[in-house]
Amino acid sequence: NNLRVGYNRVHGYYIEISKAQATRAPEHYQRRQTLKAAERYITPELKRFEDQILSAKDKALAREKQLYEALIETLCESLTALLATSGALAELDVLVNLAGRAVDLDLSQPQLVGDSVFAVEAGRHPVVEAASEQPFVPNGIALDQHTRMLIITGPNMGGKSTYMRQTALIAILAHIGSFVPAQSATIGPLDRIFTRIGAGDDLAGGLSTFMVEMTETANILNNATANSLVLMDEVGRGTSTFDGLSLAWAAASQIAERIGALTLFATHYFELTALADQVTGCANVHLDATEHGDELIFLHRVKPGPANQSYGLKVAALAGVPGDVIQKARNYLAHLETTQIPDTLQGQLPFGAPRQQPDTPHPALERLASVSLDELTPRQALELLYELQQSLHNDP
Numbered sequence: 001n002n003l004r005v006g007y008n009r010v011h012g013y014y015i016e017i018s019k020a021q022a023t024r025a026p027e028h029y030q031r032r033q034t035l036k037a038a039e040r041y042i043t044p045e046l047k048r049f050e051d052q053i054l055s056a057k058d059k060a061l062a063r064e065k066q067l068y069e070a071l072i073e074t075l076c077e078s079l080t081a082l083l084a085t086s087g088a089l090a091e092l093d094v095l096v097n098l099a100g101r102a103v104d105l106d107l108s109q110p111q112l113v114g115d116s117v118f119a120v121e122a123g124r125h126p127v128v129e130a131a132s133e134q135p136f137v138p139n140g141i142a143l144d145q146h147t148r149m150l151i152i153t154g155p156n157m158g159g160k161s162t163y164m165r166q167t168a169l170i171a172i173l174a175h176i177g178s179f180v181p182a183q184s185a186t187i188g189p190l191d192r193i194f195t196r197i198g199a200g201d202d203l204a205g206g207l208s209t210f211m212v213e214m215t216e217t218a219n220i221l222n223n224a225t226a227n228s229l230v231l232m233d234e235v236g237r238g239t240s241t242f243d244g245l246s247l248a249w250a251a252a253s254q255i256a257e258r259i260g261a262l263t264l265f266a267t268h269y270f271e272l273t274a275l276a277d278q279v280t281g282c283a284n285v286h287l288d289a290t291e292h293g294d295e296l297i298f299l300h301r302v303k304p305g306p307a308n309q310s311y312g313l314k315v316a317a318l319a320g321v322p323g324d325v326i327q328k329a330r331n332y333l334a335h336l337e338t339t340q341i342p343d344t345l346q347g348q349l350p351f352g353a354p355r356q357q358p359d360t361p362h363p364a365l366e367r368l369a370s371v372s373l374d375e376l377t378p379r380q381a382l383e384l385l386y387e388l389q390q391s392l393h394n395d396p
Helices: 019-024 044-076 079-104 126-131 160-175 209-223 241-259 270-278 312-318 323-339 363-369 378-394
Strands: 004-008 012-018 030-034 038-042 118-123 139-143 149-153 184-187 193-196 229-233 262-266 282-292 295-304
Touching: 012 019, 012 044, 019 038, 044 079, 118 160, 126 160, 139 149, 139 160, 139 262, 139 295, 149 160, 149 241, 149 270, 160 184, 160 193, 160 229, 160 262, 193 209, 209 229, 209 241, 229 241, 241 262, 241 270, 270 282, 295 312, 312 323, 363 378
Parallel strands: 149 262, 149 282, 193 229, 229 262
Antiparallel strands: 004 012, 012 038, 030 038, 118 139, 118 184, 282 295
């Protein structure tokens, strides 16, 4: 009743019999190990089973390898045909999927032409459209030889980034052979798509948000060509107002005048809208919004011309900023608007022709430069001050 078969790594398989029953072990049992309460034996038959069990795994792996190699040899005889078949199936899989998407998402066939043009009627962003509970507002775009850059203004959340991203998606889908989410699209050759969209830093690399933004901007300015599609969103927002405004204006001007890429340039710097009057091939568009009482309604419709305001305080209120903070911001905004440089001069600061210095210095400056201050007596110095003051009063 106490006989059992066991296994350990040292002795392998064995038959264990208690000390009380050990005297009854058959003669062909060979003692393998003696314990305090039991004896362990082996038999020739058990040894054969042990050899079979311990070698079974190695034999199975060897057999599996043999069968696998035989299968490979058989497949190699038809390798060319198999590769052609798998390639055709992969292509068919992609085309069927694109065709299914074209039907389900109401996509249209783009017209690919040799001219430098990017014209879309009623374009849509397929991901936003699928995720949004509200009807998606389609918008068109028209870039060609005469209009190479669109300066896009409008409120936050108005749809500027969506408009730019859908343009990039339409370009990518057209160039992989897919139909596009638009009523119609005519697209010329594009070598690359450059983007400067979103804000993010690289803490591990020691790069601030502004540094990342400038690195991406530098890549665009150094590598874009006339056949590139360039999307730039809020360039210059990571530094001071005048630094950011100047950088944004210089980057936009460089792209429009020197590079000539098809460009969408979104900004909250309304001063940049002056580029449309100064640079050939540049035009203004804006994302429309309207106020209904105290409520701000985003129309998400692209219209020609610059936006008239940014609605920043309205958006802040929608985000849940406390009312007293909004009121303080409104008061301070009114103060800034009455104390800052007048609009007539502000438009000239970074964008107009540099203000010319007078050809001759003021007479008061000439008089002051001719005097040796170390030789003046206190009375003479006082008289000189009166003279200079009188000269300034007499200046027309």
